[in-house]
Amino acid sequence: MSNKKLAIITGASRGIGNAISVRLAKEGYNIATLGNSTTEAAAPGLKKITDAGAEIIYVQGNLGEKDARDRLLEKALEAGNIDLLVNNASMGPRVRTDILEMSSESLDEVLNVNLVGTLLLTQAVANQMVKQVDAGQGYAPAIVNISSISAYTASVNRAEYCVAKAGVSMTTMLFAARLAEYDIPVFEIRPGIILTDMIAPVKEKYDKLIADGLTPIKRLGLPEDVANAVWVLVSGQLTYSTGQVLNIDGGFHIRRL
Structure with a gap:
């Protein structure tokens, strides 16, 4: 790979992850990513990243599985230092x-990907970052967790997701506290209602809710809104911040009367 910074971005082939990857590619990063899709299925999204100037490492696998995380880390380290997760x-x-009928199987599946996989990948990458910091050479890595307004907003028909995202928020605080001595900042972005394929089937519902005042900014968020926020956090300007939460939610988090 060329001598650029390297970012590991999970789920980079579509949606928010794709927008983040494209933005960072334009800022001079190469990208290593992990996704469930086959290489062929992921190809259109990956092409957007390479068209933006990045070289890319794609590992097919489930974030909740140790083997997939290990393969991603191995491939990334072959390319050099990991500058960003x-x-x-x-x-x-x-x-x-409904939470009263939620199955343990569904809870296990969502927690294993969204929380356990995220936490354990962060642990593995953080240990590598610490080694790289100790080696010197002006290395300045960072970690950004994409959580959700669901970290603090109760949706009783998808409790699994809410609990997992609340856990991601605590994961941010834990690693921010632990890695501060190494000058490795850890940030959290909480997207609100973002126009991705996940909400496309219910877009009309959210359009009406927003028109009726759900958010002070009266539009759906875009993946690029989140991507821009990531760049703000990792651009090297926030040298006295860690553990910070940045809401990209159109003002949803504001309590109003």
């Missing part, structure tokens, strides 16, 4: 079910 990949429950 963006934990973006996540899933919702396959079927939205």
Whole structure:
């Protein structure tokens, strides 16, 4: 790979992860990513990243599985230092079910990908970053977790997702506290209602809610809104910040009367 910075971004082939990857590619990063899709299925999204100037490492696998995480880390390290980790990949429950009927299987699946996989990948990458910091050479890595307004907003028909995202928020605080001595900042972005294929089937519902005042900014968010926020956090300007939460939600988090 060329001598550029390297970002690991999970779920980079589509949606928010793709927009983040394209933005970082334009800022001079190469990208290593992990996704469930076959290389062929992921190709259109990956092409957007390479068209933006990045070389790319694609590992097919499930974030919740140790083997997939290990393969991603191995491939990334073959390319050089890891300058940035963006934990973006996540899933919702396959079927939205009232919390009173939620199955343990659904809970296990969502937690394993969204929380356990994210936490353990962060642990593995953080250990590599610490080694690289100790080696010197002006290395300045960072970690960004993409959580959700669901970290603090109760949706009783997808409790699995809410609990997992709340856990990601705590994961941010834990690693921010632990890695501060190494000058490795850890940030959290909480997207609101973002126009991706996940909400496309219910876009009309959200359009009406927003028109009726759900958010002060009266539009759906775009993946590029989140991508721009990632760049703000990792651009090297926030040298006295860590553990910070940045809401990209059109003002949803504001309590109003």
